[in-house]
Amino acid sequence: MRHPAPTPVLIVGGGPVGLTLSLLLSRHGVAHLLVEAHPGTSHHPKARGVSARSMEIFRRCGLEEAIRAAGLPASQVFFYRGRNLVDPDFVRTGVAHRAPDGEEHTPSPGLICSQDALEAVLLGRARELAPDAIRFGTRLLSFSQDGDGVDAVLEDRATGDRQTVRAHWLVGCDGAASTVRAGAGIALQGPRGLQHFLSIRFEAPLGEVVADRASASYFLTEPGRGGFLAVDNDRHWIYQHPFDPDQDDEASELTDHQQLAALVREAAGLPDLEVTVRDTMTWRMDAQLADSYRESRVLLAGDAAHVIPPTGGHGMNTGIGDADNLAWKLAAVIGGRATDALLDSYQAERRPVARQVIDLSVDNARARAARSGYRIDDELLLTATYRSPAGPPLDPSGYRPGSAPGTRAPHLRLIGPPGTSSTLDLVGPEFTLLTPTAAPAWQRQVDAAAAAGIPVALRPLNTDTRHAADDGDWTELFGLPADGAVLVRPDGHIAWRADHPPVDATELLTALGLRGR
Structure with a gap:
């Protein structure tokens, strides 16, 4: 059946980007509907780095305190390098902050908050602001568009019931394998399979082991060892095991918990460690960018528009920036204060940012593969500049406050x-x-x-x-x-x-x- 009335915006995808867009549209008073195929939020701690710029956006939404409470303490936001978790010659470095001593660039420094914890906070607030607008367990089957809007066929995955929804605008926040992007006929360009990883979520009593070296990420310098990601720096962990799919077919299909636990023990350097494997997933590092962010009444954001290597922690944050840029423009167009030509500026402003972030992240991936380390810069996205003829949209040399049009307004205490x-x-x-x-x-x-x-x-x-x-x-x-x-x-x-x-x-x-x- 047809939705009783058109919805101004249909968001497909309930990850961090889609939920952020929902929050921001609610803040602008724009009615919308968000659908997510999964029955609930992510269970696997995937994207974890929340940048200063993303935290500023969440601060605007009144969520900064809740997200900080869900993340790792600031005292643990370091990056470890060693042969294993008990290497006496380990090196521990912090996140790159470029501000001179005493100079404060943001009221909301970044932090480590795993995606499963972040999504729970975002979903809770999104449902508070728009209780009837959030539908998990609902997938997009197909859509068609005309000059005035989009007709989308949705399916309730529990009952199989189908419904056609009319929306003025459709925004695909549905990830790298985006149904929305495919339906709009927008291609992705760029390399795939730069690296492959088996991700093992497990529990182990490692809190005392790392007490003198607690970090957010533990990069192992032994070839082929990968690294550990701290969920709580106590019992809950992720081990990222790299593999070559052309030479190591068994790694991607490994399900035996005893063998998985043995991989963890070997990488940790603790042969007697008690390990309980909870689940696994395999993932592939790609570096791709959509040819376009808009096709008539369809727009893309987040991984649907750009697939960014996680080396640097800017993938999710770039998507959150997309949502921030797009929300107010949709509100202006829907409210009659702008023509839809304003939405063309969304691609013009955000796509060059993604292009540069992809390139920087690929460079970081190569540095990691060479075991030479790489830089995690919390303030990189503060430098994003729109409509600047002077150069690229990001300045990797560091943030410099100013008031040139297109730059982020400076923080002044x-x-x-x-x-x-x-x-x-x-x-x-x-x-x-x-x-x-x-x-x-x-x-x-x-x-x-x-x-x-x-x-x-x-x-x-x-x-x-x-x-x-x-x-x-x-x-x-x-x-x-x-x-x-x-x-x-x-x-x-x-x-x-x-x-x-x-x-x-x-x-x-x-x-x-x-x-x-």
């Missing part, structure tokens, strides 16, 4: 009421005009935009209840005089800046890139 301790906390679901003080000239600009039907929130840093921690930080970080301002998009990126208030609202309205009444 604020002192005031709880919940507003950073300039990033002032960015709302609408466009935000950040200024040092509530100057009447800027208020007139905001009023003119409102009169044209485009909501813009004026957010001065200094008010009766809050103020910047350092009076000089605005000029230093934003590079603007005291009466300047930046117009910040709902995803935290700067759309426009001005040293002084313009004479009329034409510049501001043009910078918004939206249409009013």
Whole structure:
């Protein structure tokens, strides 16, 4: 049967990217439906690194505290290198932070939170915000589209019941083997099978063994040994065993728990370790990018749009950034404040980011294969810049705060009421005009935009209840005089800046890139 009324957005895929998109659409007041073929969230701790930029997005959604509680303590976010887990000559390094001593680039540093734990937090909040919009155990069978929307055939996997849903927009967040991408006829380009791994989830009393070297990941330098991933750095672990499918067919089909436990003991260097194997999975390291992120009324995000090697921890985070970029644009188009041409900017802004992240991750994979180590950079995605003619969208040399259009608005520490301790906390679901003080000239600009039907929130840093921690930080970080301002998009990126208030609202309205009444 047909859905009783069209849904503005149908999200296919209930992993971290799809759930983040659901949260953000709810924040923008956009009705939607999310379907996920699996009956529940992931049981296997796969993607684990949550970058600073992703944590800033979750902070906006009110989830930072819950995600930190579900992740590893900051004291354990290190990376170990040794022949095995008991190597006396081990090396332990931290995540790369490029900020000089005392300089703070973000209010929300990244952390390690395994995908199974992260998804549970995201799903709980998504259901709170849109209780009737989240359907697990429901798969997309097929879809067709016309110029006005998409007709999608869904199946309840428990009952076999089928339903046709009409959606204005379909977003595929359904992973590397995306049904949505295939149905839209969008190809993936790039190498497959760079490496293959057998992932063993197990329990073992390793907490005391690693007490003096607790880390998030344990890279083993012995050839062919792979490494361990800490789930809790106590009893719960993942062992990643590399194999060559052309020479080691048995590894990918290994199911005997005694043999699996023997692999774990050998890699750990603990022949008497008590090991209980819980489950296994095999996976292949690919490096692929979709030819397009949009085909008419169909859009792609996350692994459906880009398959990124996990070496560096940026795959899931790039997808979360996709959701952040796409959500406000869908909201603007659905709300009539922009034409669907705005959605073309989604590919223009996000695809170059994915291309560069793939290349950096492939370089890291080669470094790991050569056992020379590689860099984990928590702040890489803070450098993402949109519409910049100066060079690539990411700057691997490090984040430098500024207010150039396209860059992420800088974090400036604020002192005031709880919940507003950073300039990033002032960015709302609408466009935000950040200024040092509530100057009447800027208020007139905001009023003119409102009169044209485009909501813009004026957010001065200094008010009766809050103020910047350092009076000089605005000029230093934003590079603007005291009466300047930046117009910040709902995803935290700067759309426009001005040293002084313009004479009329034409510049501001043009910078918004939206249409009013």
